[in-house]
Amino acid sequence: MKVKNLLKAALRSLAKNKMRTFLTMLGIIIGVASVIAMLAIGEGSKQSIQAQISTLGTNVLMIFPQASSSGGVRMEAGSSQKMTIEDVTAISDRCPSVAYVTPQVRTSGQLVNGNMNWRTSVYGVYPNYFEIRNLKLMSGNLFTLSDDRSATKVCVIGQTVVNNLFGANTDPTGSYIRINKIPFKIVGITEKKGQNAFGQDQDDMVFAPFSTVQKRIMAITFIQSMLASATTEALIPAASREITDVLKAKHNLGPSEDPDFTIRTQTDIATAATATSGILTILLATIASISLLVGGIGIMNIMLVSVTERTREIGIRMSVGARGRDVLLQFLIEALLISLLGGFIGVTLGVLVSQLIANILSWPVTITIPSILMSFLFSSAIGIFFGWYPARKAAGLNPIDALRYE
Amino acid sequence: MHRKCKGVGQAAGEDIKMDTTIVSVKSLVKTYKMGDVEVHALRGVNVDIMKDDFVAIMGKSGSGKSTFMNILGCLDIPTRGKYYLDGVDVSSLSRDELANLRNRKIGFVFQSFNLLSRTSALENVELPLMYNKKISSHEMHERSMKALEAVGLADRAHHFPNQLSGGEQQRVAIARSLVNDPVVILADEPTGNLDTRTSLEVMAIFQKLNQKGITVVIVTHEPDIAAFTKQNITFRDGRIIKAIAVDKPRNAMNELASMPAVTDEEDEL
Numbered sequence: 169m170k171v172k173n174l175l176k177a178a179l180r181s182l183a184k185n186k187m188r189t190f191l192t193m194l195g196i197i198i199g200v201a202s203v204i205a206m207l208a209i210g211e212g213s214k215q216s217i218q219a220q221i222s223t224l225g226t227n228v229l230m231i232f233p234q235a236s237s238s239g240g241v242r243m244e245a246g247s248s249q250k251m252t253i254e255d256v257t258a259i260s261d262r263c264p265s266v267a268y269v270t271p272q273v274r275t276s277g278q279l280v281n282g283n284m285n286w287r288t289s290v291y292g293v294y295p296n297y298f299e300i301r302n303l304k305l306m307s308g309n310l311f312t313l314s315d316d317r318s319a320t321k322v323c324v325i326g327q328t329v330v331n332n333l334f335g336a337n338t339d340p341t342g343s344y345i346r347i348n349k350i351p352f353k354i355v356g357i358t359e360k361k362g363q364n365a366f367g368q369d370q371d372d373m374v375f376a377p378f379s380t381v382q383k384r385i386m387a388i389t390f391i392q393s394m395l396a397s398a399t400t401e402a403l404i405p406a407a408s409r410e411i412t413d414v415l416k417a418k419h420n421l422g423p424s425e426d427p428d429f430t431i432r433t434q435t436d437i438a439t440a441a442t443a444t445s446g447i448l449t450i451l452l453a454t455i456a457s458i459s460l461l462v463g464g465i466g467i468m469n470i471m472l473v474s475v476t477e478r479t480r481e482i483g484i485r486m487s488v489g490a491r492g493r494d495v496l497l498q499f500l501i502e503a504l505l506i507s508l509l510g511g512f513i514g515v516t517l518g519v520l521v522s523q524l525i526a527n528i529l530s531w532p533v534t535i536t537i538p539s540i541l542m543s544f545l546f547s548s549a550i551g552i553f554f555g556w557y558p559a560r561k562a563a564g565l566n567p568i569d570a571l572r573y574e
Numbered sequence: 575m576h577r578k579c580k581g582v583g584q585a586a587g588e589d590i591k592m593d594t595t596i597v598s599v600k601s602l603v604k605t606y607k608m609g610d611v612e613v614h615a616l617r618g619v620n621v622d623i624m625k626d627d628f629v630a631i632m633g634k635s636g637s638g639k640s641t642f643m644n645i646l647g648c649l650d651i652p653t654r655g656k657y658y659l660d661g662v663d664v665s666s667l668s669r670d671e672l673a674n675l676r677n678r679k680i681g682f683v684f685q686s687f688n689l690l691s692r693t694s695a696l697e698n699v700e701l702p703l704m705y706n707k708k709i710s711s712h713e714m715h716e717r718s719m720k721a722l723e724a725v726g727l728a729d730r731a732h733h734f735p736n737q738l739s740g741g742e743q744q745r746v747a748i749a750r751s752l753v754n755d756p757v758v759i760l761a762d763e764p765t766g767n768l769d770t771r772t773s774l775e776v777m778a779i780f781q782k783l784n785q786k787g788i789t790v791v792i793v794t795h796e797p798d799i800a801a802f803t804k805q806n807i808t809f810r811d812g813r814i815i816k817a818i819a820v821d822k823p824r825n826a827m828n829e830l831a832s833m834p835a836v837t838d839e840e841d842e843l
C-alpha cells in the first residue's frame with residue numbers, strides 16, 4: 169500500500185471513531201501533562217533550594233563545638249563551652265586557606281522602639297561576617313573591629329526588623345533602639361535577602377559586634393560557633409583540614425583522637441538539600457509515572473474493547489489483498505498519529521499547568537527539555553504498543569479467522 | 575498456463591474438457607481441530623472449474639460448502655491436498671503471495687457483505703485497489719466508479735453501508751469483488767439475506783459478469799437460484815456427491831423484465 173493511502177486510511181479510521189480516538193488520546197494527554205507538571209515542580213524546587221543555598225555565602229564553613237561526652241555523659245550539641253576567641257585567632261593566623269573567620273554568638277532579643285516592639289535573633293559577629301555571608305548594606309555603615317574591641321552598643325538590622333519597629337519605607341539609620349533594655353545605635357540596614365533554604369527570614373535579624381553581644385547581652389565567655397570562608401571553592405576541603413588540625417592542637421587532642429568540634433561546609437549542606445529535593449523529584453516522578461501507566465491501561469482497555477471491530481476490519485482488508493505488513497503499518501501509523509497528537513496536546517497542557525501552578529500557587533517550577541522528551545517518548549511507546557498489539561495479533565490470523573473473530 | 579491459447583466462440587458451459595481450467599482441486603481435505611475433537615469439514619474434494627463457467631455449490635448445512643469456498647478464495651488453507659488457481663499451485667505460496675493472489679485474481683462476496691462500516695460505498699469498492707501499488711489514485715477512482723455503475727449503484731457512491739439496503743450493500747460488495755478484474759468471483763450465499771427480486775438482480779449481475787468471461791462460483795441453498803448457473807455441484811459430508819450441468823440456465827435479466835415492477839406501482843395499489 170502506498171504511504172499516501174496508508175496515511176489516508178489511518179486518518180479516516182481515526183476520524184471514523186472520534187470518541188475512541190479522543191479517549192485513547194486522553195490517557196496520553198493526562199499522562200504527559202502530569203509528568204511534565206510534576207517534574208517541573210520537582211526541578212523548580214530543586215533549583216530554588218540550590219539558589220537559596222548560594223545565598224548562604226561564598227565557600228562557607230561552619231564550625232560548631234561537638235557535644236562533649238566527657239565523663240560518659242553526652243551533652244547537647246552546641247552546649248559545649250570549649251570554643252573560645254583564641255580558637256578564632258589561631259584559625260585566622262595559621263590557616264592559609266581560610267580567608268575570613270568570625271566568632272558567632274546568637275541570642276534572642278526583645279527590641280523596643282518607642283511603643284513598638286519586636287522579638288528576634290541577635291547575632292554577635294565580627295564585621296567580616298558580612299564578607300563571608302555576602303551581606304550588603306543598603307544604608308549606613310558596618311560596625312568595625314574597634315567597635316568590637318570596645319564592645320560598642322551599635323547594631324545593623326534587617327529590613328523586617330525595620331518594618332516592625334519603624335514601619336515600612338523608613339530609614340532608621342542613626343536612630344536608637346533598645347535590645348533587652350540596652351540602648352543600641354542603628355548604624356546600618358542590610359539589603360533585603362528573603363528566606364533562606366530552611367525557610368528562615370534572613371531579614372529578620374540584628375547584628376552587633378561580637379563582644380557587645382557576648383559580654384553585654386549574653387554575659388558569657390565562650391563562643392557558640394564560628395563561621396569561616398575558604399579563599400576559593402576548591403580550597404574548602406583544605407580549609408576544613410587546616411581548621412581541624414589547628415583546633416585539635418589548640419584543644420590538646422592527638423591526631424588520632426576525635427575532634428571536639430564539627431565542621432560543616434556549604435558543599436555538605438548543598439548536597440544534603442539537593443538529596444532532599446532529589447527525593448521529592450523522584451516522588452513526584454513516581455506519581456506521574458503511575459498516572460502515565462494508568463493512561464496506558466486506559467489505552468489498552470479501549471483498544472481491547474475495539475479489538476473485535478478492528479479484527480473484523482483487518483479480516484476484510486486481508487480478504488481483499490492486504491498483507492500482514494500493510495495492516496501493521498496502517499495500525500502503526502494510526503497509533504503513531506494518536507500518540508504524537510496526544511503527546512503534543514499533553515506537552516502543551518503540561519506547560520500550561522506548570523505556568524498556572526507557578527502563577528497561582530507561586531511555586532517555583534522549571535520545565536526541562538528532557539522531561540518533555542521523556543514523557544513524550546514514554547507515552548508514545550505506550551500508545552504505539554497498545555495500539556499495535558491487537559493489530560499484530562490479528563495480522564497473524566488467517567483472513568477467515570479474522571473475519572469470524574468475536 | 576494453457577489459458578491464452580484458447581480459441582474463440584465456445585458454447586458456454588459445454589465441452590468442458592476443451593475449456594481452460596481456472597480452478598483445479600485435488601484430494602482437498604480440511605480438518606478443524608477443536609481440542610480433542612476433529613471436525614472433518616472436507617474429506618477429499620476433487621473438482622475442476624473452467625473459465626467461463628458459472629457454478630452453483632449446493633448441499634445441506636454443514637456439508638463443507640463455506641469451508642471449500644474459503645479455501646478457493648485463499649482466505650483459509652487446506653489441511654491437505656492441492657489447489658491450482660489459474661495455473662498457480664496455491665498450496666506452495668507464502669502468506670504475502672496469497673494476499674497478492676486475493677488482490678489480483680480473486681473477488682470474494684460474503685453472505686454478510688463484510689463492508690467497512692462508516693466508509694462510503696465508493697471507498698469500500700476502492701479497497702482492493704488500495705493494496706495494489708501499480709494503480710494511481712485517479713485510476714482507482716475511475717475503476718471503482720465503473721464497478722459501481724456495473725452494479726447500478728453509481729448514484730449511491732457516497733452513501734455509507736448503514737444508509738443502504740441489504741441488496742444494495744450486497745451489490746457494493748459485488749462491485750468490490752469485481753473492481754480488480756479477477757479471474758474468478760467467489761460468492762458464499764450472496765442471496766441468502768435477500769428477497770426474491772433483489773436476488774434476481776444480484777444473479778443478473780453475476781450472469782453479466784460471467785458473460786464477460788469471469789468465472790463465477792456461488793454457494794446457495796435455493797434450487798431456484800442455482801437454476802441461473804451453468805453447473806450445479808452438490809456437497810455432502812465434505813465430499814462432492816453430484817455434479818450436473820444445468821440444461822437451460824434461466825436468464826435473470828429477462829425474468830426481471832417480465833416481473834411486475836414493484837416500487838411505484840405497489841404504492842399506488
Ligand SMILES: Nc1ncnc2c1ncn2[C@@H]1O[C@H](COP(=O)(O)OP(=O)(O)OP(=O)(O)O)[C@@H](O)[C@H]1O
Binds near residue numbers: 607608614633637
Ligand atoms: N472454524 C471452524 N472450527 C471448527 N469447525 C468448523 C469451523 N468452520 C466450520 N466448521 C465445521 O466444518 C463443517 C463444515 O462447515 P461449513 O461452514 O463449511 O458448512 P456449510 O456447508 O457452509 O454450511 P452452511 O450451509 O450452514 O453455511 C461443519 O461441521 C462446521 O461445524
Ligand SMILES: [Mg+2]
Binds near residue numbers: 640762
Ligand atoms: Mg456456509
